[in-house]
Amino acid sequence: MALSSKSIPDDDLNVQLRAAKSQLVLYAKDLNELLVREQQKSKKLEATNKQMQAYAQDLNAAYQTERQKTSELEKAYMDTVVRLTLASRYKDEETGTHIQRLSHYSKSLGLYIGLSEDEAQLIFDAAPMHDVGKVSIPDMIMQKRGPLDEQEWDIIKxxxxxxxxxxxxxxxQLLETAREIAxxxxERWDGTGYPQGLKGDGIPLGGRVVMLVDTYDALRSRRPYKPAFSHAKVCDIMLNGDDRTRPTHFDPQMLDAFREIHEQFDVIFSEIAEEGMAAPTID
Ligand SMILES: [Fe+2]
Ligand SMILES: [Fe+2]
Structure with missing residues (x-):
């Protein structure tokens, strides 16, 4: 009689099959648990991702608010600048157009010597405050007709x-730069300036720029003690010197720059002219 596979149970095989089956069931269970855990993880990740996006939005909103506050603050500082400058003008022969020209010369010179647009703009904005300290000088000295005595000069200085x-x-940063310039x-490059007698690189760059451009504009303008000079005469005085002004007063790098771009100064002077005044100039 022939043997059939059904009729002869293979006990060992069955045992192995059962073991394999229960192993597979266990694997499937593990896999399922793993899948559930991964799904939970991915849900958590998704929630975290959403949370991060919300944080980023909040941060961006806070940043924008801060930026707006900073720009409002800068506007408030600029307002302070304008008011302080106005106050000093009441005391001084220097005019609003002088102050505007100073900003423009300073920026041109600053850009030519290699300052960045932002650095040059900072000097542009700060330069108008260079003489605010004149509000503290007594009127009897500021408005005195005739020459000042030594004691009065000491006070002006x-x-x-x-x-x-x-x-x-x-x-x-604007007011700090303005403080440094004021x-x-x-001060003069050769150390003969005031109030500290600083020399060379010891003078902050903003101070060196404004000293040169203020000298140019003062020479081109009429003052109680001098007539207005022509552009050519002012260039000659600054580059070669006269009895009051020496080339050694200026930072040599800036004087070289002035030599290159002096025509821009003349354009600025003509375009921002004194109101209703075509001042006669001396050649
Ligand atoms: Fe001054
Ligand atoms: Fe000035």
């Missing part, structure tokens, strides 16, 4: 310090 004190202690715009 304090206006950079008065100005720096007025502008000190602000977190604004304090050092009468």
């Amino acid at each position: 304090q206006h950079p310090v008065f100005g720096a004190n007025l502008l000190a202690g602000s977190p604004s 304090l050092t715009h009468h």
Whole structure:
């Protein structure tokens, strides 16, 4: 009689098959658990991702608010600048157009010597405050007709310090630059300036720029003690010197730059002219 596979159970085989089956069931269970865990993880990741996006949006909104506040603050500082400058003009023969021209010369010179647009703009905005310290000088000295005595000159020479004190202690980069310029715009490269007698690179760059452009504009303008000079005469005085002004007063790098771009100064002077005044000039 022939043997059939059904009729002869293979006990060992059955045992192995059962074992394999239960192993497979266990694997399937493990896999299922793994799948559930992965799904949970991916849900958590998705939630975290959403949360992060919400944080990013919040941060962006906060950043925009801060930016707006900063620009409002900068506007407030600029407002302070305008008011301080106005106050100093009441005391001084220097005019609004002088101040505007100073900003433009400073920016041209700054850009030519390699300052960035932002750095040059900072000097443009800060330069108008160079003489705010004059508000602290008594009227009887500021408006005196006739020559000042030595004691009166000593008081006038304090206006950079008065100005720096007025502008000190602000977190604004603009006012800090203005403070530095106010304090050092009468210092000279060769050390013969005031109030500290600083020399060379010891004078902050903004002070060196404003000193040169202020000299140019003062020479081109009429003052109680001098007539207005022509552009050519002012260039000659600055580059070759006269009895008051020496080329050694200026940062040589800036004087070289002036030599190259002096025509821009003449254009600025003509375009931002004194109101209703075509001043006669001396050649
Ligand atoms: Fe000054
Ligand atoms: Fe000035």
